[in-house]
Each structure stands twice: as C-alpha cells, then as structure tokens.
Amino acid sequence: MNNFSELHLDALTEVFSIGAGRAALSLSEIVGDEVRISVPSVQIINSEDINSTTLSLNCGRFGAVSQHFSGPLNAEAVLLFTEEQALKIVSDMMGSQMSTDELAEFEHEAMCELGNIILNACLSAMADILNFTLESSLPNYTVASADEILHRLKKNTDQSYILILHIDLAIEKRHTAGNLVFLLSSASLTNLIIHIDQFLGSIHE
Numbered sequence: 001m002n003n004f005s006e007l008h009l010d011a012l013t014e015v016f017s018i019g020a021g022r023a024a025l026s027l028s029e030i031v032g033d034e035v036r037i038s039v040p041s042v043q044i045i046n047s048e049d050i051n052s053t054t055l056s057l058n059c060g061r062f063g064a065v066s067q068h069f070s071g072p073l074n075a076e077a078v079l080l081f082t083e084e085q086a087l088k089i090v091s092d093m094m095g096s097q098m099s100t101d102e103l104a105e106f107e108h109e110a111m112c113e114l115g116n117i118i119l120n121a122c123l124s125a126m127a128d129i130l131n132f133t134l135e136s137s138l139p140n141y142t143v144a145s146a147d148e149i150l151h152r153l154k155k156n157t158d159q160s161y162i163l164i165l166h167i168d169l170a171i172e173k174r175h176t177a178g179n180l181v182f183l184l185s186s187a188s189l190t191n192l193i194i195h196i197d198q199f200l201g202s203i204h205e
Helices: 006-031 083-094 102-128 146-157 186-203
Strands: 037-047 062-070 075-082 140-144 161-171 174-184
Touching: 006 083, 006 102, 006 161, 062 083, 062 102, 062 146, 075 083, 075 102, 075 140, 075 146, 083 102, 083 161, 083 174, 102 140, 102 146, 102 174, 102 186, 140 146, 161 186, 174 186
Parallel strands: none
Antiparallel strands: 037 161, 062 075, 062 140, 075 174, 161 174
C-alpha cells in the first residue's frame, strides 16, 4: 500500500497522541474538568474495504463532524460517535442537567466545536512535527445511519485510502469510544509517507 509500513503507523500513532493531548487540554478548559483523549490504534485501508465492522458501526444513528484539509495532504476528515454518545458528550460539555430535547438544541453547535478542537489539534500536531502547512474548512455536523456513513466514505472515488484513528474520550469518568477517519488520495498518501520518512530520518541523524 504505497510502501506504508508499521513504522509509519507507529510514527502516526505518536503524532496523533500528541494532538489528542492538545485537544484534551483545550476541552478541559471548556468543561472545567479533566478530559483525557487517547489514540489506542491507527490503521490504514483501501477505501473499498471499509465496512461497518471496521468502524464499529451498528444499526443506530451516528453524529459525524466533517472538515476538509488542504495542502500537501488533501483530506476529508470525519469524526464519528454514535448519536447517543454525542448527546452525552454535549451534556458533559454543557455541564448541566438537561433533557434530551434540550440537549438536541445544542448538539450541532457543541459537536462542531468538539470536532473542530479534536480535528485541528490532531492535524496541527501532524503538520508541526512533519513540517508542512495545512488549511482547513469550517466543520460541519450531520446525523446519519451506518449505511449513509459508509456510502459517504466510499463515494469519493478519487480518495483511495482511509486512515482510521480509534480514539477514547473521557470526560470526568465517562468513557466514549469513537473514530476519526481521514479520506486520502494516492498522491496525499505518498506525500504523507515522504514527510514521515523525512521526520524519521531527522531523528536518527
């Protein structure tokens, strides 16, 4: 797969873990409590191989925050949680006891803010460490079924690869598992490999 090795995945896991730490600090300031975000694993697959099992998508509905990044990497990034988890995250962010209907009113704004923080922290960490610049669009939040999510991820035929970050978000004692997905073209994946190789070469000089 474009010479993408376990060493590249290990490097990306470390890079994204740094980004997750930055995001956790930013979210801690918002919620006024300890937030922990970890990246247990990173994997890359061909886009045609994506399925519900890969992303732990069940038959429910999912909240998806999407954002486009451009530069050496032209990527569509999508942060995924179940809608139930998304509402719990909104509740934790709001720091108040609200009904489900009341939380739903703030869901779009709060999830866009959450996604913006996590996506930009992860991408900025990668850009800083691998020494390149990225521009980003505004985040967009939608709620969709598992089938709709999979169709959306597969329909971008020019983006042949999918980079998946499995993440764990903990606000106070509540743990939430989600996925951060990057849709990459062959050219973007090649550029990513080049930058990782340059970084790995620099630390071994």
